[in-house]
Amino acid sequence: MDLTASPFPSPEEKRSVRAAKRDAVLRAAVQMFNARGFHQTSLDDVAASLGISKPTIYHYLGNKDQVLLECVKIGLGQLIAAAEDARTRPGTGADRLCAFLVRYAEINMDDFGRCVIRTGDEALMPESRERFRELKRRIDTDMRTLIIEGIADGSLAPCDPKLAAFTIAGALNWPARWHDPAGSESPEELARHMVDMLCRGFQPR
Amino acid sequence: MDLTASPFPSPEEKRSVRAAKRDAVLRAAVQMFNARGFHQTSLDDVAASLGISKPTIYHYLGNKDQVLLECVKIGLGQLIAAAEDARTRPGTGADRLCAFLVRYAEINMDDFGRCVIRTGDEALMPESRERFRELKRRIDTDMRTLIIEGIADGSLAPCDPKLAAFTIAGALNWPARWHDPAGSESPEELARHMVDMLCRGFQPR
DNA sequence: ACTATTTTGTACTGATGAGTAAATTGCATG
DNA sequence: CATGCAATTTACTCATCAGTACAAAATAGT
Secondary structure, eight states, rough: TTTTTSSSSHHHHHHHHHHHHHHHHHHHHHHHHHHHHHOOOHHHHHHHHHHHHHHHHHHSSHHHHHHHHHHHHHHHHHHHHHHHHHHHSOOOOHHHHHHHHHHHHHHSSSSHEEEHHHHGGGGGGGGHHHHHHHHHHHHHHHHHHHHHHHHTSSSOOOHHHHHOOOOOOOHHHTTHHOOTTOOOOSSHHHHHHHHHHHOOSOOOO | OOOOOOOOOOHHHHHHHHHHHHHHHHHHHHHHHHHHHHGGOOHHHHHHHHTSOOOHHHSSSSSHHHHHHHHHHHHHHHHHHHHHHTTTTTTTHHHHHHHHHHHHHHHHHHHHHHHHHOOOOGSSSSHHHHHHHHHHHHHHHHHHHHHHHHHHSSSSSOOOHHHHHHHHHHHHHHHHHOOOTTTTSSSHHHHHHHHHHHHHHHSOO
């Protein structure tokens, strides 16, 4: 706890304290979802891991579906930010795509990104599922756009952008399943290495 | 129904009838698991889809965990068979690897293969999970072996076999999530196309 | 101090669904 | 015919867990 803080919080601080608590709930939840799976995790478990009780979670988040939705929204938000960032970079289309992909892979090894990949949309309720799909579509569109630009400027080999996007995404999503965050391999290196492989291909040149 | 069959089945026939019923249960189950997710599918639902009752399922399979385990075992069996088949082929290491990969991708768009990918091991009970992991490890080993052989004979570019296997597997697993079996794209073509992309890479040559 | 609002906890409800007990039918065989 | 086994059903039990009602602190505003 921060002992330098005034015991008389301003409205501003209060809002941020509330937000911090909400975030703490989401972080605890996402870690448990990733470790044990959404359906194997009860909100009682999540609450217990924070030393609070279930209704407190319901005070900050409406229901379990929303807890999951917020988690994946954070992950997807990071991905969308990465796409925005890549879009405004200098260099060839291939350069921009690779920059995006490295970041994309890194995010997928992070708490919220992992949750995005590991969450099958069947887990969400219909409206949340629609929102989830919508955001994922957006990432996919962004990735395809970068591919198309790369092909256009000749920095990428011509190919079907849709299939290329699925192939690349699949390869870079998979670490969400196998990468051990506690392991020795750094996500950054891993991400770079994988993107490199995808660019070069497996045939000798 | 087959009206030419004798109404006095031999022990042989009886065994095969029993096996056929068991298979029908597994097929109905796997399709529902794939469509709605394991946890969203009750065995009552599966039974209803076959016009039978839940205890009948329990007559053929011990419990829900085993139903899922049998499903993934079938999918993994197909993959292992594909690896065996590829291993005994003529051609370079790259040829054998590609043959395996195409088949691998196809299987992942099929009922039982899709289930293998979509099933997080958290869904299974500890012992089944161990069995599941063991079989998946075997596929991984086989894939790595093919990669190593390809590098050895110069038909593949040198690379880290472990990372290559994860990258390739990720790319070819992903269709289990996005490919629509009812859609117009044929799994065979798709598989070939994806493997081709992975071999060539995205950089122009 | 007094009231309203926010935060948090205790103790419930209610639904869902895995798994089972026991009865039923059919067939096979001594 | 009696006995036993396989297949199948109806009608349960029982545990889990999402979600809620309501009370009790804490906090803020007046």
